[in-house]
Amino acid sequence: MPTPLPSWTTAGGHNMPIPDDLTENIRYLVSLLPSIAVASKRMGINRQQLNKYLNGSSAPSLRTMRKMATVFELPTEALMLPPQELRRRLTPGAGAKPDLVPAGMGREAALIRNAAAECEKSAKALAPYCGRYFRYNCVPEMPAFALRTCAIIFQRDGMTYARVLERFAPAGSPWLREGVRRTLHQVCYVQDRIQFVDYGTSEGEVTPGFSLFYPVYTSGVRHLSGVMLGSFSFGARPIFTSNVVMERRPAGVSLRDDLLASGLVALNDPALSVEVRQRLCRADGTPVMHLAG
Numbered sequence: 149m150p151t152p153l154p155s156w157t158t159a160g161g162h163n164m165p166i167p168d169d170l171t172e173n174i175r176y177l178v179s180l181l182p183s184i185a186v187a188s189k190r191m192g193i194n195r196q197q198l199n200k201y202l203n204g205s206s207a208p209s210l211r212t213m214r215k216m217a218t219v220f221e222l223p224t225e226a227l228m229l230p231p232q233e234l235r236r237r238l239t240p241g242a243g244a245k246p247d248l249v250p251a252g253m254g255r256e257a258a259l260i261r262n263a264a265a266e267c268e269k270s271a272k273a274l275a276p277y278c279g280r281y282f283r284y285n286c287v288p289e290m291p292a293f294a295l296r297t298c299a300i301i302f303q304r305d306g307m308t309y310a311r312v313l314e315r316f317a318p319a320g321s322p323w324l325r326e327g328v329r330r331t332l333h334q335v336c337y338v339q340d341r342i343q344f345v346d347y348g349t350s351e352g353e354v355t356p357g358f359s360l361f362y363p364v365y366t367s368g369v370r371h372l373s374g375v376m377l378g379s380f381s382f383g384a385r386p387i388f389t390s391n392v393v394m395e396r397r398p399a400g401v402s403l404r405d406d407l408l409a410s411g412l413v414a415l416n417d418p419a420l421s422v423e424v425r426q427r428l429c430r431a432d433g434t435p436v437m438h439l440a441g
Contacts, residue, residue: 175202192215274336274337274342280403291435296413298407298410313330320409341361342374343358358376358377390435415435
């Protein structure tokens, strides 16, 4: 039997309480897409209105619920299921019922859903890594420099994310808000590795971005080492790989100071720690980078 739709979807009862399950399900479905901007575009919903659905201050009409469900090839009543039931039925191999499994789901959508399920399961393993970091990597156009970026790993609603703020300016130079690129990354603990998937900017700009780190098994996290795949943010935008290092910031350091210190740092700068330099570079001091193709 289909789940009955609530009366406010047909009678317009704006004073009726908004079901918590509906709000949580909308948040979950939106989280499966690269960004809120992308979700708004695909669902055909004004972004400001979608934000109201996400924070629970407004309830969608039946017509709007149909738009949301259509993106995932779901029946409209699926949005009223208990959240865990919706997630279970959306996860392949978890006893999904035929009426709630998108028959024509593409490979990309299936991968996103699988990744989201893995990220939720890995939240406990990732909890010790939450905090603020400097992220260091090199870029092909400036091989004598490391790009120092401010990154914050946090958890919300059982998922782990990283907010990354980067700027292509000399470290320590005056900081301008418009010169900072802000991206959101989803963080997963998969097969003994920590994965960062770049979801792009809040404006919907998406560039290739993926990082793979090796976890730390001792108490306390000082450095994470790994490899990143990315593209430079201007010009021809070549795709490249680089060694990447996450350096934990000490407690008490202000975010403003970290943002001011973000930017391009010469690899031979004495202020760059020996440990970071060794993780980024070969024995001869050249950065470990490879251009795709």
